[in-house]
Amino acid sequence: MRYASHVADLVGHTPLVRLNRVVADVKPTVLAKVEYFNPGGSVKDRIARRMIDAAEESGQLKPGGTIVEGTSGNTGVGLALVALQRGYRMIFVVPEKFSGEKTAVLRAYGAEIVTVPTNVPPDHPDSYYSVSDRLAAEIPGAFKPNQFANINGPLSHYETTGPEIWDDTEGRVTHFVAGIGTGGTITGTGKYLKDVSDGRVTVIGADPEGSIYSGGPVHGYLVEGVGEDFWPTTFDPSVVDRYERVDDRESFEMTRRLAREEGLLVGGSCGMAVVAALRTARELSEDDVVVVILPDSGRGYVSKIFDDEWMTRNLP
Numbered sequence: 001m002r003y004a005s006h007v008a009d010l011v012g013h014t015p016l017v018r019l020n021r022v023v024a025d026v027k028p029t030v031l032a033k034v035e036y037f038n039p040g041g042s043v044k045d046r047i048a049r050r051m052i053d054a055a056e057e058s059g060q061l062k063p064g065g066t067i068v069e070g071t072s073g074n075t076g077v078g079l080a081l082v083a084l085q086r087g088y089r090m091i092f093v094v095p096e097k098f099s100g101e102k103t104a105v106l107r108a109y110g111a112e113i114v115t116v117p118t119n120v121p122p123d124h125p126d127s128y129y130s131v132s133d134r135l136a137a138e139i140p141g142a143f144k145p146n147q148f149a150n151i152n153g154p155l156s157h158y159e160t161t162g163p164e165i166w167d168d169t170e171g172r173v174t175h176f177v178a179g180i181g182t183g184g185t186i187t188g189t190g191k192y193l194k195d196v197s198d199g200r201v202t203v204i205g206a207d208p209e210g211s212i213y214s215g216g217p218v219h220g221y222l223v224e225g226v227g228e229d230f231w232p233t234t235f236d237p238s239v240v241d242r243y244e245r246v247d248d249r250e251s252f253e254m255t256r257r258l259a260r261e262e263g264l265l266v267g268g269s270c271g272m273a274v275v276a277a278l279r280t281a282r283e284l285s286e287d288d289v290v291v292v293i294l295p296d297s298g299r300g301y302v303s304k305i306f307d308d309e310w311m312t313r314n315l316p
């Protein structure tokens, strides 16, 4: 019989799917790596598993321990899956603005949620950074993965996402496109692809307009999970050859097209990355193979990006 012994063992080995209609006017093959096939529904399952494995190996996590992280989204789901496989208690610290659907999902996996105010600076005692640090220090046996500073994030991508892309394209990938949140995906995957190809693979960072990474003025934006207003240690900018800045409207219009024209119901950072992949592909030839990461599913955004009224209200 062929079966997994636990759903958390199904992380990784996500498929590559060729994009067709949304890239109809470009010459290269554009392949999407569809990360919603991970058991927690996003690319973050990969880092969750490796951060927990490493903490067990180093003794930071022991049987009966508690995982505390400041996250409302995909990383929380990944951590929850692996934690419940291994019997850890989970506490997620979430800014108020993210409560609702997302925290309901985390609760469904058995996690405890601590809400903190949204508009406080990171060094404020009530910020989600401070509160998660405090809980991790106070609770005996607690461990805070700290995804923005945990090297196991990029390493998980160096060891899994990169080799999967190289193997599935039989070494023919020429360009790799990804959004940047913690930077783990682009750093680990990009570095692996450069190493294995002797620097032949070009790495393109897709960045929301308003994020610090691509150098423009830092301001708010709507696309979730990507862009930052600080430089996390999990991101090695030297891996990125070029950035493409994408605004919310372009990101969300492409996200909606991916559902209607490709049958890929994915999140807003996926639309953003595909816009960057399309711009990249316009300059290339038939021999090029562009691989773009689609980090999560669109299910979490049906009342936002896929809702006409929300779109009109937010992108007037």
Ligand code: PMP
Residues within 6 Å of the ligand: 042, 044, 073, 074, 075, 179, 180, 181, 182, 183, 184, 185, 186, 224, 225, 226, 267, 269, 270, 295, 296
């Ligand atoms: N898109 C979404 C929806 C995400 O949740 C994340 C993770 N924050 C990313 C993209 C970016 O991935 P990374 O943290 O590896 O840069």
